[in-house]
Amino acid sequence: MRRVTFVLLHALVIVLVLCSLFTGLRFSLLTQDWLMFISPLLPQGDLYPWHLASGSILSVLAAGYLLLSLWRPYRSNPDLYHLWVNRLGYVVIVCLICSGWFLWAGQFVGVMQPMHFYSLWLLLLYLVIHGWIYFIQHGKHILSALLPKRLEKQGLSLLAGVCITGFLLFTATRHSTEPLQVAHLGPDEFIEIDGKGNEPHWMRAPVYTIETHGGANFDDGRSTIHVQALANQYESYFLIRWTDPSQSTHHLPLLKTQNGWKVQQDGFYRFDERTFYEDKLAVMLSPSCISGADSTTYLGKRPLQGKPPNWHGKGFHASMDGGIRDLWHWKAVRTNDMYLADDNFFGPPAKVQQGQRRYSAGYQPDGKESGAYVMNWQWYTPNAVVPKRLPDPKNADLSVLPWFGSAPYLSKNDKYPPGSTLSSILYRSNRFEGDRADVRARGLWDKGMWTLELVRKHETGSVHDVALKNGTCMWFSAFDHAQVAHTRHIRPAVLRYSL
Amino acid sequence: MIARLLMTFAALLLITPLLWFQPLSPIAQPHPRFVKLDKAGTPLSPWQGPWSCVLDTQKQLVWEAKTDNENIHDGYWTYSWYLAANEHRPPRGDANLGDCYFESSRCDTQDLINKTRKTALCGLTHWRLPTSDELSSLLQSPARSGHVHIAQDFFPHMKHGDYWSADHSQPLSGHYQRFKQGATAVNFHTGELYPLPYRNAAFVLLVADLPPEFQSSRLKGVIH
Numbered sequence: 139m140r141r142v143t144f145v146l147l148h149a150l151v152i153v154l155v156l157c158s159l160f161t162g163l164r165f166s167l168l169t170q171d172w173l174m175f176i177s178p179l180l181p182q183g184d185l186y187p188w189h190l191a192s193g194s195i196l197s198v199l200a201a202g203y204l205l206l207s208l209w210r211p212y213r214s215n216p217d218l219y220h221l222w223v224n225r226l227g228y229v230v231i232v233c234l235i236c237s238g239w240f241l242w243a244g245q246f247v248g249v250m251q252p253m254h255f256y257s258l259w260l261l262l263l264y265l266v267i268h269g270w271i272y273f274i275q276h277g278k279h280i281l282s283a284l285l286p287k288r289l290e291k292q293g294l295s296l297l298a299g300v301c302i303t304g305f306l307l308f309t310a311t312r313h314s315t316e317p318l319q320v321a322h323l324g325p326d327e328f329i330e331i332d333g334k335g336n337e338p339h340w341m342r343a344p345v346y347t348i349e350t351h352g353g354a355n356f357d358d359g360r361s362t363i364h365v366q367a368l369a370n371q372y373e374s375y376f377l378i379r380w381t382d383p384s385q386s387t388h389h390l391p392l393l394k395t396q397n398g399w400k401v402q403q404d405g406f407y408r409f410d411e412r413t414f415y416e417d418k419l420a421v422m423l424s425p426s427c428i429s430g431a432d433s434t435t436y437l438g439k440r441p442l443q444g445k446p447p448n449w450h451g452k453g454f455h456a457s458m459d460g461g462i463r464d465l466w467h468w469k470a471v472r473t474n475d476m477y478l479a480d481d482n483f484f485g486p487p488a489k490v491q492q493g494q495r496r497y498s499a500g501y502q503p504d505g506k507e508s509g510a511y512v513m514n515w516q517w518y519t520p521n522a523v524v525p526k527r528l529p530d531p532k533n534a535d536l537s538v539l540p541w542f543g544s545a546p547y548l549s550k551n552d553k554y555p556p557g558s559t560l561s562s563i564l565y566r567s568n569r570f571e572g573d574r575a576d577v578r579a580r581g582l583w584d585k586g587m588w589t590l591e592l593v594r595k596h597e598t599g600s601v602h603d604v605a606l607k608n609g610t611c612m613w614f615s616a617f618d619h620a621q622v623a624h625t626r627h628i629r630p631a632v633l634r635y636s637l
Numbered sequence: 638m639i640a641r642l643l644m645t646f647a648a649l650l651l652i653t654p655l656l657w658f659q660p661l662s663p664i665a666q667p668h669p670r671f672v673k674l675d676k677a678g679t680p681l682s683p684w685q686g687p688w689s690c691v692l693d694t695q696k697q698l699v700w701e702a703k704t705d706n707e708n709i710h711d712g713y714w715t716y717s718w719y720l721a722a723n724e725h726r727p728p729r730g731d732a733n734l735g736d737c738y739f740e741s742s743r744c745d746t747q748d749l750i751n752k753t754r755k756t757a758l759c760g761l762t763h764w765r766l767p768t769s770d771e772l773s774s775l776l777q778s779p780a781r782s783g784h785v786h787i788a789q790d791f792f793p794h795m796k797h798g799d800y801w802s803a804d805h806s807q808p809l810s811g812h813y814q815r816f817k818q819g820a821t822a823v824n825f826h827t828g829e830l831y832p833l834p835y836r837n838a839a840f841v842l843l844v845a846d847l848p849p850e851f852q853s854s855r856l857k858g859v860i861h
Contacts (some may be wrong), residue, residue, distance in 0.1 A: 175656050274641050446663050489780045492668040495684045495792025505783025507797070516706055517687040526706055546707045566705075573783070602782060 139212040143293035145286045149217045150199060150297060152284070152285040155261070155365045157192035161185040162258055164437050168452055168623070169352055169359055176325070182456070186430025186628070189310055193238050195304025197296025200235055202300050225263045225525075242311065242429065244627045247349035247360055256438050258551045307341050315611060316323070317634035318346040320367040320374060322636050331477060333582035335377045343377070346631050350380075350616060354412040354623030356513065357383060361616040361625050369596070369635055378383040378614070382417055385583040387537045388618035389471040391396040392514065392560040394502055398522045399515075401562065407520050409496050410450035411621040417583070418470040418617035419590060420624060421486070423464040423604040427611035429628050431455075434463055434484045434500065443488050446497045452622065456500030464604035465501070468590055470509050471537050476569040479579035479592060485600040494573045504602045507572035512566040514539055516547075527553060527564055540562045573600045608635050671701075671791040676758035678729035690759035691791050692847070696774060698767075699759060703830035705708030709739045711742040715838035718801050718820045719745035720766075729805055731818070732833035746801055749841055759845075761855040765855045766803035767844040769830055772774075775842075776828050785825040792842075799828035799839040807808045 161533065163182045167173055171286045216224060237254035240246050272280045286293070295590060321343040323329070329337050341513070343366035349362045363380040390406055391414060392399045400412040424432045440447035448454060457463055468479040478585060488498045516521035527544040528551060539561045545551070554560070569575060576598045581590035596606045610633045615624035663684045673681040673688035678699075681688055691700045703712035704772070717734030720726070730745070737744040739752070746766055753764040776786045785795045798837050799822035809819050809832055816834035833839060 178655050178658050179652070186823070270645065274638055277641055447661065449663060484783035485782075490666075491667050491780050491788070492683045493671075493673070493788070495663070495665075497663070502781055503783065512705060 146293040154196040163187040182441040194308035198304040221505040320632040323368040323370040333580040350625035353625035355618035394558040409451040421466040454499035504573040506574035507569040586614040718835040735838040761845040769802035786828040
């Protein structure tokens, strides 16, 4: 390999590594709060395409460089220090590329996610001990190693070949899916939505398994999700099981103190509660199948131009192409006793409402005609609240307060001693009515595993729902007593119905 | 080499302040028209609460804010249209055909007006039904799917239904023709106006004129 070709490829590596590094650091901020101080230095917005594209081209470049080195190696004479530093760089980049592909595929995530994370820090170390030391040693002369003095046809052809092949790999990666086979359910076969999943019909539904990562709590933030699907002429049924070491059914409980009632929280004020929250599961459905949440994830403090920043600095979900992505949001306390999942959607960023402290961009609930849960406080402040209602004595320990079974709050009736707790969820009715109630669901937790059964019509007629049919893509995210910090996977599952 | 080290530290010194330049947390922005008022009538910032009334700076009115805490202003209560007699007019409408928990008998618009005046909500005692023009001036496209046609961040407990206006003696037609006359209602689900029989149970959003002596002091106290 000629020097000029090497310099050209080296320049490309610098661009790709920096793109991967900066976008990767932004992803790592989703779980690494202590790194938030570098947020102003990092890019914001829909970063999955940039990370996948740089990773794809880097992979092709690494493979091409390896082949080229075997065929016609580049001869240089670095000193012993740089020889070993370069070897470290090769190992780190190979680790990053391999672990990145495994994460994309959702396989061996328990090993690959830490490997990817720690390799990132080794890469930073490498950039310092390689690039910075060269700068200290050679000053402006390192520009000759960074910038080609002349352009040769061979080098440019190689560069173009790597970029084109990398882009093709990126395109294939971006549209790659894994099938989720939907087994047939006969008209005389029934599934009871009870969260048990014990009907024999489930036995013939193939199991789709995906390892998700990046959530709060869980076992190092990871949860393995198993999905099975059955469908009759009108409806599709889903049996979803996911690992969760703890059953969390307390949602911002109220604690009686010497100074009155107080909401137990450690992040709710910035809408990122991770302790006093219920378990949840979210399923996103889309007619398009783009890896990385179908371009609905906008990371950063203020990733949407002209819209407010978010409180936690993590980002927003929104659909900037104007399309609708359906979102089924099952909540272990708020919707489980309704035998429903909250039918939501990701749409275009909503209009800003000056009176609302929290702006949620494109994440919105479907419309409803009536029925709701409400928070059992008259007005939230971090220091003290006044409950709306107090339960009848027999209902004092319920995780959800029933309307009929509780009474309006009167201070003279508040005999609870300090240390008492009270549910913050109050059902004004048994369930939603209307568009928001399209997804029936029930979950049960047992021995470190949630089991959830879901059912929805193939076509609901709602503009905020996505039809269940061949080619519809799905993503799954689990929440372990966390408000927004959910697990994720990159490559979607695509529904394949049996004929 | 020392010069290069110094250059490195200089570059670090330039970058480090950027780390302190954290993007600002969300900041409350004033609404171009509405201001929250607490139960004493004191202005609040857009994210403060609880609030009992909404100052309408465009119309120089104060609107009742509905609640969900089962007091007399709860958004779930409905009322038949009825105004009691006074020195200027005879009684009009149908009394006690709405549903609420704060009356032993059923509810009408006069009940809510009386109780709201008695408690001097937001420091005001001249609460009344809004005219249909006043009430329909609140109509706007829903900010979210499933929301009603109003600024729901300032009027959070509005229902998908009819709200009474003060416009009475409206001729009824079609299905309601047999009742001859009724009052105009504004439907915040559809954004439409139409007359309904006095006996219908509909929701109510009371309004009060902003007294001149209050205007400058209230508006001056607005916290944006």
